[in-house]
Amino acid sequence: MPDPADIDSFDDLRGAFDQGLPIDPHRRWMWLALEEARMAAEEDEVPVGAIVVAAGRVVASAHNQREQLADPTAHAEMIALTQAAAALGSWRLEGCTLYVTLEPCPMCAGAILQARVPTVVWGAADPKAGAVASLYRLFEDQRLNHRVTHVGGIMADECGRILSDFFRGKRG
Numbered sequence: 001m002p003d004p005a006d007i008d009s010f011d012d013l014r015g016a017f018d019q020g021l022p023i024d025p026h027r028r029w030m031w032l033a034l035e036e037a038r039m040a041a042e043e044d045e046v047p048v049g050a051i052v053v054a055a056g057r058v059v060a061s062a063h064n065q066r067e068q069l070a071d072p073t074a075h076a077e078m079i080a081l082t083q084a085a086a087a088l089g090s091w092r093l094e095g096c097t098l099y100v101t102l103e104p105c106p107m108c109a110g111a112i113l114q115a116r117v118p119t120v121v122w123g124a125a126d127p128k129a130g131a132v133a134s135l136y137r138l139f140e141d142q143r144l145n146h147r148v149t150h151v152g153g154i155m156a157d158e159c160g161r162i163l164s165d166f167f168r169g170k171r172g
């Protein structure tokens with residue numbers, strides 16, 4: 001039986017679910033975001049998934065749909081924010097936590113700030129476009145009128161692997 005603290009892979013997590021083990025809540029929710037990323041890969045979209053949780057309930061669940069919608073703004077986080085706002089009847093997503101498999105880009109970080117999301121949990125770092133820790137630190141910028149608490153690297157290996165597998169498949 002794995003120690004819940006050692007659950008790092010999708011298979012470990014699935015095993016823990018099956019065994020009814022207590023699971024770190026961040027990993028539990030990230031697992032759902034990863035399911036969304038898997039759906040994106042099946043649709044031949046860059047596999048990034050996001051969910052929004054409010055009061056312990058999933059109020060949005062989305063994946064990247066840039067190709068299908070022919071829309072440069074159709075990143076997983078953008079769609080999830082729109083869904084969450086519709087579900088809650090407010091553009092202010094106070095009390096919500098957004099989980100996303102990849103570090104948000106500047107567009108998504110901007111939208112997260114606009115939505116006043118208090119907490120973001122992300123998986124893999126994005127050294128080429130990340131606006132939370134890699135290229136910019138928008139969530140901590142004192143010049144902006146909102147700050148976002150963020151936790152990165154949750155299930156980072158699994159979140160990164162689904163992306164590298166996707167791009168390897170493209171090249172192959």
Ligand code: ZN
Pocket residue numbers: 075077104105106107108109
């Ligand atoms: Zn984005």
